[in-house]
Amino acid sequence: MSDFTEIWSYLSQGPLLWLTATLAAYALGDAAFRAAGRRPFVNPVLVAVVLLGVVLWATATPYATYFEGAQFVHFLLGPATVALALPLWDNLAHVRRAALPIAAALLAGSATAVVSALGIAWAFGIRGEVLISLAPKSATAPVALGISDAIGGSPTLTAVLVILTGITGAIVATPLLNLLGLTDWRARGFAVGVAAHGIGTARAFQVNPLAGAFAGLGMGLNAVLTAFLAPALLRLFL
């Protein structure tokens, strides 16, 4: 019979263990989210990421090895983005009627995200590559990385900033929007999709289907707008 280290070294190199671990960590995160009465600060993504981060660190597993297994989950982001067409289709009448509020909120939300992030970082003396990498952080990851690369940022750093922005948005959205007294699910969802892309959209779907549909729309539209706004607004700070 093989001893534990032998079995471990076999399993830890294959995709099965880390795929299972990803689902298990998410199941725990989701259970914690439910146990906490679906409160936004117990974000299932954040809980799963912290759990897996600790496990990888404790077992000295490189991220590349982990990703061999996790890539099957990661890959589904593409088909999931395509699938956002379904809630949009179901709410197409809502979307058509709200064209004006959508256009105004898109411009205002997107510009605020870029200018305020750059302004605050600039005020703290941050310049150069780090500042540039911050500009597209509210756009969905593949777009943000492309923009960052094109304007002289670091795509790896931008990836970190995009994910942190998404988790922040998912956590603050509900208390913030309640505080503002906003009850229109379209406004709530759309703003979260614009500011916090897919992670914000996932959060919006947890709260309300109409909010989710508008969040998906906000994410898609902001991907396009950020590609034009981020390079233009960045010039104000260089």
Add this chain to the structure above:
Amino acid sequence: MIPALLTLLMCQLAGEAAARALALPLPGPVLGMVLLLAGFAVFPRLVDVVRPVAQGILGHLSLLFVPAGVGVVGHLGLLGQSGLPILLALLVSTVLAIAVGALTFAAVARWTGNTP
């Protein structure tokens, strides 16, 4: 299930191909979403084909961000000395962007008499 998956993947594939071929500043899957929406308009029966699988995937959208999120943990060091100001910039700008976006939406909806 297979026709639904095939539809989603074909839209993504067409989106990726179009994004590359036309050098659009858009990710393939977002174009794929637009294509699928167009597909629904042309073939309304497609909606029922895609629905169960699409709802299954979207019901656990959060899960799909976990692998990328784990990648972030290893790169937190990249923030280095500018970590605190950067995190502050992220937090404040995300709060402001959500607030400004949602308030603008609600205000314009009210002016144009557009209620949900």
